Amino acid sequence: MSFNDNVTLDTSQVRSGGGGGGPGGMVVGGGIGGLILLVLAMVFGIDPSSIPTGGGQLDPGQVQSGGQQDPNAFSECRTGADANRNVECRVIGTVNSVQAFWDGELSRSKYRWEQTPTVLYSGQTQSACGTASNQVGPFYCPLDKTVYIDASFFDLLTSRFGADDGALAQEYVVAHEYGHALQDQLGLLGRAQQDPQGAESGAVRIELMADCLAGVWAQHASQVPDEDTGTPFLEPLTRQDIDSALSAASAVGDDRIQEAATGRVNPESWTHGSSKARQQWFMRGFDSGDLDRCDTFAVDSVYRG
Template structure:
């Protein structure tokens, strides 16, 4: 899904993080048992160190080149990202444009449900940086931290998603990542986020239902994305094609718990799932995309999320 070339990007909605240096300690917990790569544990999820009972790194520790939670305010950090044309040729600019689009949509949508949308910044970094929930790195993967109300993304994650997990590298595959993380921010606003920790593992668990709901909310955004406009009234995105949808579904499937477990440990263990199967992730993104209605994302009221 490509951006209109003349749409204007608002880089004030993002911050930059540190680079270089190893993390002071990996975030642990909330993952899939027996898997070494922590990216598998937390891909598209909430940093478990931020929730009651979770374990994370000490936010005050870390390797060289890290910054304090919140990221840099350097106005020149994203000087190359000015328009939709920039977003169409640069992964970092695409993330910024998607953040702009997602926030513009939810700013208009939530008041229809008598809820006010509060903006959440995205911190884009290289290597490692500090969140209020612990160390962020591309080994952890993108996550939303409810303690500082920010999303953390290392743009190199998209390459990892394609090369190691078999996802499509198409634009909507990347935009889906951003939309999913902002789905967690919407859950935070609506008071639903803590359900993940109340029942964190298993194919029908609260943890899985929270993740699938975030997928669905990402689909709701995708449904409306081609009508959402920037501050000057220019539509952010061009009309979706079937290839765009296929790209998003490819990304959703590639991070299904069953796909990851089969790839890394040669067997599937539903009792340890934290994010849902490939089929369920595709199903709930599609549900949100087809209806465009937040109310259809109630993953907690169904007996079976598959």
């Protein structure tokens, strides 16, 4: 999905480097994230929820002293044209679009969207949920209410997990993590921790709901305007765009990752859902464009229809 060239990117919604908080804790609401840890857990039979993320160091080149944003960070990200040619600018533009969409969507309800920053880093940085790195992947940390993304993860998603390198595959990842932010604001995210494993577990239902919420955003994305210009951030989707998002959803299905890692599939250890289910729930959100259609806890099985 391409950005309209003349839209303005708001880099204030994204920080470079550390997100505060001390070492330790556990990444919660990882969604797309945690792929490397998940593969290791499946190979060695470890409960993924027992793996600590550790306490890495802040990248001193990314954040000024006192944890203030580097004023020169993302200076190359000014317009939609920049988002079309630069992956970090594309993340920033997607963050702008997703937040503008949920702000407008929730304004019609009793809820109000709370602006949620993204930390866009390279290598590793510190979150309140532990060390953010490519070993963890993109995730939402509810302890500091921040999304963490290393843009180089998208290369890993393609080279190791088989997703294509299309723009909507990358934008889907961002929108999925903001789905977790929305779940947190609605008081739903904790249900993943109460029931953390199994094909029909709370963890799986939370992840598939985030896929669905990403699909809802994708349906409306070409109508969400940039506040400065009034022009929609994104151009209308093509079939190729949708196929790109579905390739990413399929790539991170529990069954596909287990099959590649161990040669067998064990639904009892699932935390994210099957490839088919991830695609189906994304399309459920996309086809309906309706937040209310994403209630994965209202169905008997998340694998039907």
